[in-house]
Amino acid sequence: MVPGLVRGKGQLLSGLIQPVLFRRISGATHLNRLGTAWTMTELNQLQQDAEEHYRQGRLDDAAATYQAMLDIDGDHLEALEWRGEIAVQQDDYETAVDSLAHASSLRGDDSFAEYTNLGLAYYELSRPAEAVDALWLAVRKDATDLVSHSNLGKALYDLFAGGEEETAVSIAAEWMRRFPEVPDAQHIGAAVSGNAKPGTANPAYVEDIFNDYAPVFDEKLAELGYRAPSLILKALEPHLPAPNRDLIVLDAGCGTGLCAPLLSPYAQHLEGVDLSPKMLDKARDKGHYNALHQAELTEYLAPRAEAYDVIIAADVLCYIGDLEAILDGFLNALVPTGRLGFTVESTEEREFQLNQSGRYKHNTDYVRNCVSNAGLILIDAATADLRSEYGVPVQGLVVTAAKPAE
Numbered sequence: 385m386v387p388g389l390v391r392g393k394g395q396l397l398s399g400l401i402q403p404v405l406f407r408r409i410s411g412a413t414h415l416n417r418l419g420t421a422w423t424m425t426e427l428n429q430l431q432q433d434a435e436e437h438y439r440q441g442r443l444d445d446a447a448a449t450y451q452a453m454l455d456i457d458g459d460h461l462e463a464l465e466w467r468g469e470i471a472v473q474q475d476d477y478e479t480a481v482d483s484l485a486h487a488s489s490l491r492g493d494d495s496f497a498e499y500t501n502l503g504l505a506y507y508e509l510s511r512p513a514e515a516v517d518a519l520w521l522a523v524r525k526d527a528t529d530l531v532s533h534s535n536l537g538k539a540l541y542d543l544f545a546g547g548e549e550e551t552a553v554s555i556a557a558e559w560m561r562r563f564p565e566v567p568d569a570q571h572i573g574a575a576v577s578g579n580a581k582p583g584t585a586n587p588a589y590v591e592d593i594f595n596d597y598a599p600v601f602d603e604k605l606a607e608l609g610y611r612a613p614s615l616i617l618k619a620l621e622p623h624l625p626a627p628n629r630d631l632i633v634l635d636a637g638c639g640t641g642l643c644a645p646l647l648s649p650y651a652q653h654l655e656g657v658d659l660s661p662k663m664l665d666k667a668r669d670k671g672h673y674n675a676l677h678q679a680e681l682t683e684y685l686a687p688r689a690e691a692y693d694v695i696i697a698a699d700v701l702c703y704i705g706d707l708e709a710i711l712d713g714f715l716n717a718l719v720p721t722g723r724l725g726f727t728v729e730s731t732e733e734r735e736f737q738l739n740q741s742g743r744y745k746h747n748t749d750y751v752r753n754c755v756s757n758a759g760l761i762l763i764d765a766a767t768a769d770l771r772s773e774y775g776v777p778v779q780g781l782v783v784t785a786a787k788p789a790e
Contacts, residue, residue, distance in 0.1 A: 431462070465498055503519035556573045557577040571589045575741065624694065639666075642698070690720070690722075695723075701746075714760070715760055721788075721789050728780055729778060730747070
């Protein structure tokens with residue numbers, strides 16, 4: 385899956401206005417064309433009205449009032465920046481770019497403070513080169529701006545996928561070098577640049593991207609034709625008892641709970657585990673799980689010897705390169721004769737590779753060998769299209785296995 389961009393500091397998440405610190409706007413105005421006392425008075429009143437509308441969460445009224453200020457003075461910097469920020473909150477990215485880019489040109493790079501929102505707006509308009517430029521400036525101005533770091537990784541991937549590989553690789557490599565403590569820089573920077581690829585994704589990186597993706601996760605996967613849960617269940621069905629709600633089942637990397645309706649008919653007790661608390665909140669709302677846990681998957685499995693009859697992991701192992709430890713964990717947590725089903729994206733390269741998207745792809749022979757080396761019995765590793773990306777099917781493996789009887 386391709387996570388969506390992180391929202392800017394003033395944006396709406398999950399359809400609700402998030403608490404923000406109100407930024408007091410200076411009374412100074414720019415009257416380089418209409419410098420009359422009447423205009424000054426009108427602008428000051430409009431500015432006060434716009435501030436009050438924003439405080440009260442009346443974004444449409446605030447936007448209209450800031451626009452009225454711009455109709456009087458098109459170079460009014462505070463009005464341009466607030467008009468642009470509100471436009472981002474309202475998903476009006478054309479207006480956001482028009483307003484924020486104009487403000488940037490007036491303020492200059494050293495003074496402009498809205499590169500996070502400008503980069504997001506460019507990205508949403510499918511302008512990755514300009515998004516990268518804006519977000520690269522944002523992180524260099526403020527190394528602690530994790531929103532811009534996260535969005536920069538996604539914009540770099542789109543820039544690479546759009547054919548500008550050399551530019552994307554160069555910036556990604558420099559991003560890694562400058563920000564060694566930032567998980568996004570070290571994971572996506574490595575993925576895009578090809579440098580120092582880690583054997584697994586940093587848990588903080590995974591938690592961050594899925595926390596931000598949670599509000600639109602189900603809708604976006606539906607748009608991509610996501611099929612991993614149904615493919616796993618179809619492959620496992622011949623090897624499971626009749627669905628009599630008598631099994632203990634773990635949905636590993638459960639996300640928002642897309643697998644739960646398929647697993648519930650088999651489950652006396654259905655548990656889910658995921659790194660992202662916001663994804664778990666969505667799963668909890670669906671009401672299918674008996675228990676939900678926030679944890680890193682390998683650590684979660686370690687103390688749960690012979691706890692589950694069935695474990696599935698749909699679109700989870702694409703964030704793990706080296707599969708040995710996680711397969712050992714699955715073996716430990718399954719009862720004898722317990723069943724396992726999971727998906728991976730496939731590659732012809734040796735063992736596994738980190739793709740520019742930040743996800744891993746795995747070689748079929750490598751997966752088969754890892755399953756066998758863990759002590760599991762491979763049932764099948766069938767090729768299938770898991771979803772689409774940029775309109776192209778993403779080929780993967782649907783793997784089923786069993787723990788031997790004692």
